[in-house]
Amino acid sequence: MKELFAYGEKVAGYDVRVLNEREARAAAGILFVGAFLGLTNGVMLGTAVFSEYFVSFFALDFTIRVIKPKYAPSLLIGRFFVQNQTPEYVGAEQKRFAWLLGMIIAWPMFYYLVIDFQPNPIKVLVCLICMALLFLEAAFSICLGCKIFSVIRREKASHCPGGVCEMRIKEPVQRFSLLQKFIVVVTFTGMIYGGYAYMTKLPDRTFLVKKLKVMMMSEAELKKKEQQEYQKQLDEFDKEE
Template sequence: MWGNFFQYGNKVPDFDVLVLNEREARAAAGILFLVGLLSLLNALMIGNIIVTKYYLAFFTFDFLIRVVNPKYSPSMLLGRLFIQNQKPEYVGALQKRFAWSIGFFLSLPMFYYLVLNWEPSMIKILVCVFCLVLLFLEAAFSFCLGCWIYNIIMPEKSKNCPGGSCGLTFKDRVQQFNFTQKIIVTITIILLSYGLYAYLYHTENRTNFGEAVAYKFMSKEDLAKEKEMQYQRDLEEFEEEEF
């Protein structure tokens, strides 16, 4: 029993290494990304931090279990619930363990500074955003940054990667971009980037951190106007107190 418990991955015929179901991992990443994004926006926009604290505690606990044995990870099991009728896509277990170890170590400072001791700062929040980006990349594109790093630093390269990307040397015609498609992709990226900028810049902030983020996006002219407006407000308050 204990031997099977500490076995990392599954033995599957025709695979010479222990493997995990990539579809299950992607589903779990999608669930964590969605809940994490909602909790982050909840904290930034309306100042409700309790959801973020619970999420970060769950995230840390979940990744700890993944490093030990992903068979008992709550998010992985929840992901399996949704994709159990889909054909498995097997990937090597060792590179996934390496990637999840990175996620776990990233979660430790977040757990300490944002759960045990609520001390938010730009750097700490950016670490959270970075983790959400990694979750999104895995869920949407099956890109595992930790697995990519594993293939760079480990002498024995991975043999089983999502979509067969480890051994991909030639792209089919449907994977390539013609000139018109390149223009469309470029314009789409520009519009999405501007939309994100406009959202962060124009959204009313109700927390100190939200105001700090908006402050970073201000131009020199806007900063000068903001300082002048703040000066006028302070002057009005001072005059009211005098009278």
């Protein structure tokens, strides 16, 4: 009975129960693709149908992860793709805490996107944060929930993703020279400016760009826009007459 309700796997050589980080990263990548497709559909087509199905799956999947991860659909699909790779074991306790945070975010999103559809910029921001967390785990093996777990828990966690709990000194290949730091700063600055320019300077071709431009307008600009739209309607009516 203990094994039935135990969380994580018992592996020889590890003092705590563990999970395979390779599966978790693969699953995070799969979920990121789903979230990206949902956001793209919402931005380009103004429809949330795909997102409704995805958020439903996301909430159910994370609930199963918190209860019994060996039956979580996304983790099983991830296992299929990485089954021939050497497992990378991480502590199950901190992963469970991270997935619990994901579940807490998922169910309110399920309510506001599926049951009582109420889209607004805050919910879009929450989706973007979820996507960022999934991307960090899939691409860089950075588990933010695991880091929060290490901060709030008195006893330090062990067997963290990427071995960050055990690492003390960085190898020379992990350090940055002054020139490399400069390149990173310039690259990040360019990416941030590029994203800002994309959102604010493109023609109003997508639903998101239109919404963002309206949100960033002053009251005077909004009144002017309303007057222009009203005048445009009058002109079209006069042409029809």
